[in-house]
Amino acid sequence: xxxxxxxxxxxxxxxxxxxxxxxxxxxxxxxxxxxxxxxxxxxxxxxxxxxxxxxxxxxxxxxxxxxxxxxxxxxxxxxxxxxxxxxxxxxxxxxxxxxxxxxxxxxxxxxxxxxxxxxxxxxxxxxxxxxxxxxxxxxxxxxxxxxxxxxxxxxxxxxxxxxxxxxxxxxxxxxxxxxxxxxxxxxxxxxxxxxxxxxxxxxxxxxxxxxxxxxxxxxxxxxxxxxxxxxxxxxxxxxxxxxxxxxxxxxxxxxxxxxxxxxxxxxxxxxxxxxxxxxxxxxxxxxxxxxxxxxxxxxxxxxxxxx
Amino acid sequence: xxxxxxxxxxxxxxxxxxxxxxxxxxxxxxxxxxxxxxxxxxxxxxxxxxxxxxxxxxxxxxxxxxxxxxxxxxxxxxxxxxxxxxxxxxxxxxxxxxxxxxxxxxxxxxxxxxxxxxxxxxxxxxxxxxxxxxxxxxxxxxxxxxxxxxxxxxxxxxxxxxxxxxxxxxxxxxxxxxxxxxxxxxxxxxxxxxxxxxxxxxxxxxxxxxxxxxxxxxxxxxxxxxxxxxxxxxxxxxxxxxxxxxxxxxxxxxxxxxxxxxxxxxxxxxxxxxxxxxxxxxxxxxxxxxxxxxxxxxxxxxxxxxxxxxxxxxxxxxxxxxxxxxxxxxxxxxxxxxxxxxxxxxxxxxxxxxxxxxxxxxxxxxxxxxxxxxxxxxxxxxxxxxxxxxxxxxxxxxxxxxxxxxxxxxxxxxxxxxxxxxxxxxxxxxxxxxxxxxxxxxxx
Numbered sequence: 001x002x003x004x005x006x007x008x009x010x011x012x013x014x015x016x017x018x019x020x021x022x023x024x025x026x027x028x029x030x031x032x033x034x035x036x037x038x039x040x041x042x043x044x045x046x047x048x049x050x051x052x053x054x055x056x057x058x059x060x061x062x063x064x065x066x067x068x069x070x071x072x073x074x075x076x077x078x079x080x081x082x083x084x085x086x087x088x089x090x091x092x093x094x095x096x097x098x099x100x101x102x103x104x105x106x107x108x109x110x111x112x113x114x115x116x117x118x119x120x121x122x123x124x125x126x127x128x129x130x131x132x133x134x135x136x137x138x139x140x141x142x143x144x145x146x147x148x149x150x151x152x153x154x155x156x157x158x159x160x161x162x163x164x165x166x167x168x169x170x171x172x173x174x175x176x177x178x179x180x181x182x183x184x185x186x187x188x189x190x191x192x193x194x195x196x197x198x199x200x201x202x203x204x205x206x207x208x209x210x211x212x213x214x215x216x217x218x219x220x221x222x223x224x225x226x227x228x229x230x231x232x233x234x235x236x237x238x239x240x241x242x243x244x245x246x247x248x249x250x251x252x253x254x255x256x257x258x259x260x261x262x263x264x265x266x267x268x269x270x271x272x273x274x275x276x277x278x279x280x281x282x283x284x285x286x287x288x289x290x291x292x293x294x295x296x297x298x299x300x301x302x303x304x305x306x307x
Numbered sequence: 308x309x310x311x312x313x314x315x316x317x318x319x320x321x322x323x324x325x326x327x328x329x330x331x332x333x334x335x336x337x338x339x340x341x342x343x344x345x346x347x348x349x350x351x352x353x354x355x356x357x358x359x360x361x362x363x364x365x366x367x368x369x370x371x372x373x374x375x376x377x378x379x380x381x382x383x384x385x386x387x388x389x390x391x392x393x394x395x396x397x398x399x400x401x402x403x404x405x406x407x408x409x410x411x412x413x414x415x416x417x418x419x420x421x422x423x424x425x426x427x428x429x430x431x432x433x434x435x436x437x438x439x440x441x442x443x444x445x446x447x448x449x450x451x452x453x454x455x456x457x458x459x460x461x462x463x464x465x466x467x468x469x470x471x472x473x474x475x476x477x478x479x480x481x482x483x484x485x486x487x488x489x490x491x492x493x494x495x496x497x498x499x500x501x502x503x504x505x506x507x508x509x510x511x512x513x514x515x516x517x518x519x520x521x522x523x524x525x526x527x528x529x530x531x532x533x534x535x536x537x538x539x540x541x542x543x544x545x546x547x548x549x550x551x552x553x554x555x556x557x558x559x560x561x562x563x564x565x566x567x568x569x570x571x572x573x574x575x576x577x578x579x580x581x582x583x584x585x586x587x588x589x590x591x592x593x594x595x596x597x598x599x600x601x602x603x604x605x606x607x608x609x610x611x612x613x614x615x616x617x618x619x620x621x622x623x624x625x626x627x628x629x630x631x632x633x634x635x636x637x638x639x640x641x642x643x644x645x646x647x648x649x650x651x652x653x654x655x656x657x658x659x660x661x662x663x664x665x666x667x668x669x670x671x672x673x674x675x676x677x678x679x680x681x682x683x684x685x686x687x688x689x690x691x692x693x694x695x696x697x698x699x700x701x702x703x704x705x706x707x708x709x710x711x712x713x714x715x716x717x718x719x720x721x722x723x724x725x726x727x728x729x730x731x732x733x734x735x736x737x738x739x740x741x742x743x744x745x746x747x748x749x750x751x
Contacts, residue, residue, distance in 0.1 A: 045745055045746075046745070046746045047422070047704075047745045047746040047747050048746070049532045049748070050422075050529055050532055050534065050747070050748075051422045051704050051745070051746075051747055052418065052421050052422050052450065052704070055424070056422055056424070057422065057423060057424070136567075137567055140566065140567055140568045141568070142568040142571050142572065142577075143567045143568055143571050162722070247510055247563060247565065247566060248563065248566045248567075248568070249562075249563070250509055250561065250562070250563065250718040250719065250721050250722035251718070251719075251722055252718075253714070253715040253718060253719070254711050254714055254715055255715065264711055266395070267391065267392060267395045268391055268707055268710075268711045269705070269707050269708045269711060269741070270394070270395055270398060270419065270707060271741075
């Protein structure tokens with residue numbers, strides 16, 4: 001059954017009509033809020049006189065003043081360095097463990113694989129705040145069962161919520177929570193490798209270790225890149241763990257990580273303008289770092305392919 | 308922390324704006340609301356009330372069934388988070404012109420809210436209620452002007468709580484001066500090195516502010532159109548050096564309060580005293596359930612013998628917003644809530660509120676001591692007497708900035724057991740810098 005073809009006068013408009021819902025959603029829930037944050041970051045409040053009563057506050061154009069403030073703020077730089085140190089521990093340990101676990105689960109003759117997989121993945125299902133509270137209780141010297149055991153055994157009891165060990169304490173929470181997720185991503189891509197490849201390797205006399213190093217890891221490289229990419233973003237945005245642990249110790253300031261500073265400025269000190277500028281700076285840095293990494297990783301893979 | 312929710316709720320910081328606030332400048336702001344009740348006289352009104360007080364819905368029901376029904380004024384309670392988060396929420400809602408009719412606000416947040424024009428002057432609507440409150444309390448809601456920006460709800464005078472049994476066991480006397488307090492701390496360390504008299508908590512800016520208030524500090528004052536910030540004045544310096552000294556010589560602990568570790572310390576008698584406010588029984592009930600009945604309360608130690616002065620750690624008020632379409636009706640409810648004997652009894656019973664209204668402090672609701680202090684029959688009589696000795700205090704428009712600076716500066720000073728005076732200077736500098744950045748005139 002054929003219909004006479006109608007004249008296609010609407011053809012030029014059709015794609016846009018189909019695009020409209022997506023564009024609308026994008027504008028409403030993505031572009032507008034970001035635009036508003038940028039607008040806020042370019043303004044500041046000006047107070048007249050004692051600043052009490054009606055009309056005492058006015059929002060005025062600030063130009064880039066909030067940005068120069070944010071970029072010259074030593075506390076923000078220190079926060080960034082702290083997060084860098086934290087990331088230097090979290091990312092290699094977490095991804096290393098995830099890869100090792102994935103390879104082990106994928107190895108032949110593994111018993112109880114599904115149960116183990118679930119057990120490693122389970123911490124990821126626990127919300128970050130709950131995980132931080134849980135670990136916080138375990139870290140606090142006077143209530144920690146670990147400290148009790150160490151004390152009974154006559155071993156030194158380190159205060160994990162102080163100084164250098166604090167980084168380990170925070171990293172541990174992230175590693176504990178994040179390894180499972182990354183392992184699943186890597187494991188899934190391992191399962192996608194066709195059996196013929198292994199068969200060929202076996203015929204060539206590959207040991208399981210050689211298979212892992214020479215075949216599995218190169219093939220799952222894209223998955224590794226992806227998990228690395230996610231981990232960088234998650235690290236730069238570290239917030240809930242240190243915020244939850246902060247009341248428990250004197251060693252965590254309200255500006256420990258850059259995002260904590262944004263939160264303090266906006267909700268502790270009522271200064272949305274400075275907070276917006278800092279947030280925009282953090283977003284830009286995150287974008288540059290994560291996409292920079294992605295680009296570097298991609299170009300390397302491509303080089304590898306042409307070689 | 309989870310098991311000290313009540314303490315967290317009440318650990319809202321109290322304050323009063325200095326008498327020095329330029330009354331003439333401020334009277335002008337107050338007048339803008341004159342004769343602008345915003346609603347038909349006596350017409351029915353449906354009001355929304357943002358508060359963090361537990362059990363407030365039941366108290367509001369009492370109004371809705373009783374006096375409110377007669378006037379057709381009904382109040383709906385919307386439970387909120389306490390503290391700075393609510394201030395931010397109110398200001399954000401006010402930006403959109405959608406703040407609720409009534410809000411609960413800590414005393415020290417009032418200047419910030421007034422400076423954002425979020426609170427209405429209800430002096431014309433609440434009638435003659437000033438006499439129901441102590442002068443030092445009333446002054447906090449007028450900011451020293453002719454306007455009335457809120458009605459005082461609860462107050463929290465500082466006191467000294469101690470383990471009576473352990474004081475006896477170690478042969479310690481209850482300190483009456485801070486000097487004796489320091490000696491007691493040292494004596495305890497000598498006799499029982501594992502125990503601490505108490506801790507200095509860098510998380511609790513409100514307690515530090517209260518202690519400075521007792522010493523006579525006035526952190527924010529005004530002269531004409533100029534703010535004067537004196538966080539590092541001699542009185543506060545004295546308080547900072549005192550606690551810094553105790554921390555440096557290990558006479559008291561340096562870990563924050565309201566942590567699982569602190570709960571354990573007070574519950575097991577590792578810490579045997581606590582400088583806290585009238586709401587302490589509620590906090591101790593959850594933090595140290597095993598030691599109920601073993602604690603006693605005494606007045607706060609004094610800086611010089613024979614004096615009787617205290618500060619505050621907590622306390623809040625009920626305010627009507629400028630966005631309300633029914634300001635007169637809202638003011639009527641606020642006045643009822645905080646002065647009517649029936650309402651105050653309900654507040655004491657349902658919400659555990661220690662009332663700002665003077666008469667209610669000795670009413671039937673406070674005839675019995677709190678269960679936790681069941682052996683101290685005159686607990687509330689003593690409390691009411693101590694409340695009368697509360698020193699005036701001075702708050703400004705960026706208390707929140709000073710407080711977060713306190714958290715960071717004193718945390719690291721307490722951790723390193725270093726000079727608290729330097730931390731105080733940081734707090735002063737941060738506060739002044741913020742005022743200047745916002746465009747306030749600040750005297751140097």
